[in-house]
Amino acid sequence: MSFFFKQSRARSAPSDVVRAVKDSLLALDTKTVPKILEEVEKNIASLRQMLSGDGETEPNQDQVSQIACEICKEDVLSLFVQKLPSLEWDARKDLVHCWAILLRQTIGTNYCCVDYIENHLEMLDFLVVCYNNKEIALNCGNMLRECIKYQPLAKYVLESTSFELFFKYVELPNFDIASDALATFKELLTKHENVVSQYLSAHYEQFFELYEKLLASQNYVTRRQSLKLLSEFLLEPPNAQIMKRYILEVRYLKTMMALLKDKSKNIKISAFHIFKVFVANPHKPHEIIEVLAKNHGELLMLLNNLPTSNGGEDEQLEEEKDLIIKEIERISRLPNAAS
Template sequence: MAFWWKKSPKSPSDYAKLLSEQLNKFETASTADSRRKTQDECSKYLTGTKHFMLGEVDPAPSTESLDELFGAIYHTDLLYDLLAHLTDLDFEACKDVALIFSTCLRRSKDNKLVTVDFLVARPRFIALMLRTTELALAKSNSNDLFLTVGSVVLECVKYEQLCRLILKDQQMWKFFDYARQGSFEVSTESLQILTNTFTSHHKLVSTEFFSQPVLLSRFISRLNKLIAHGNYVTKRQSIKLLYNLIMVRAYNQLLTSYINSPENLKLIMILLSDRSKNLQIGSFNVFKVFIANPRKSKQVLDILIKNREKLLQYFENFNTDSKDSTFLDEKDYVSQEIEALPRLVSSGSEPYLGSSPQKNLVN
């Protein structure tokens, strides 16, 4: 391809060097015109770098020239500078940045993920990346910018070493806030980031996150808040995430902690009463795990016993039009387990569901 810039790259390393020079000009661009000019120049160099990196130039770049380009990217700390100035770039340029990031992360040489190793040695990159998601929400094109940064986060999560750094960063917790309070696009992207972060590397999450009681408790609290106070989509995706997590064999700490909590059980039973059939089914999937627990805590058992009759009547009429044999078998099992619970001799204490501010399970 032909280059239309006033200053054209003479060597592969020039792509990184010239782009770095343009990014630094944002620091001194004091007028709208100067910023727009810097934006245009950055866009051109980003396009050129992308095409060269993907081999979309004539002649096609050799292995040696690509090595030179990537070496210059690391030497100039270009990936950090791109993130630092992402909010200064226009939309198309931001998309090119995301593509360059994903291409760099896949870079392998001598059976080593070169870029991943480079970033692991520089944890400030991950800290900046997560902080940029917050900065993006303050911009006029916040949704598009957040989704762009989010795509970079999702790429990083794929690699265990980088996922470890994300889990350790306090900024990670803000994705729970974005999921509950953000726009539809921001909420969905945030939940996807949380889902991928906690489901991509089971051993890492189990040994370095859920094994710590403080982090485990905080995680459950944040996820419950999404289930209780999110919009419909947030609730549905959050309850699905919860079920998927407690079904992971390696996450026994999460499973045990969650299904032995009476407050968690109350939340799931409230959701069983939701008007949405999808939320009812989602909460049923979690509720059946409470029921199947052979070592229920006393508090959980008390709630189930107090609500025995209401639960039996509820499940008698629950999703009766389903033809799913697996679901029907599970519903029968749950009903049998509830039927086997002791009957209350006295109704001296008010059942939880009867005093719920939500719609009762049984009208």
């Protein structure tokens, strides 16, 4: 008699629970019938209870470790990803919860499930592509963010061809999915500073050309969040060399000048924090000096009208603004600066 017609019984052994989950997921290959989906949901719920407890009883850590080991051994982790589109809402929610716990488990000094994913990197590509599937996009986003907490997995996603899809995903018309994609995009660019620095060094032109399109987006949320994110990762100490390269380029200076004219107060202030680095750079190339000198009148007007609100941060902003205004005034008086 097939497994999903057996009477439900308590399964205490990790291997039994993992086997039941595996068998029910594999049964989805035959027919996606309500009875099978019900069995899958029940088995994943049992797995969740063993991994996280039932609210009254704490999970047995030895059993949790055994489950993680068994799940990798039986290739169930890969099935989680493959079968996710076939599952119902409750089963997907429980599966995502289990995924987060499993990735944290160690055997000795190794994260066994992270090691498994390193050997099955196609799982990461699948999770990225799933942002195109409205039904499971948010589930996959949660699973992907759990993965990129670990440096080797984040490094793979950054360097994969799939990474460029995020420049499209953050502008998807579905606000929830676009916001989730932006959260993942942010994690990728801020979680592991040294990995990000290496990636930006190797893909500088390609990355910033794509990023320019986000800063010029017609979507206010995209412009604001992309600009805020840019200032977060560009001004990180490990990215100092990337920033030095960025602030030598006239095209990026002009982008910040355009954003200083934005209707949004938040965008203006965020743009100022990057614009000021161009101006304060003691090694400005002549092309940058020339643009600042030619546009000094308009820039001074924009800076003098830069919006502020009450608070201690405004004092620092005012001080920085005064210094930048003085530097632009100095540049405008330089002989041949605008020629």
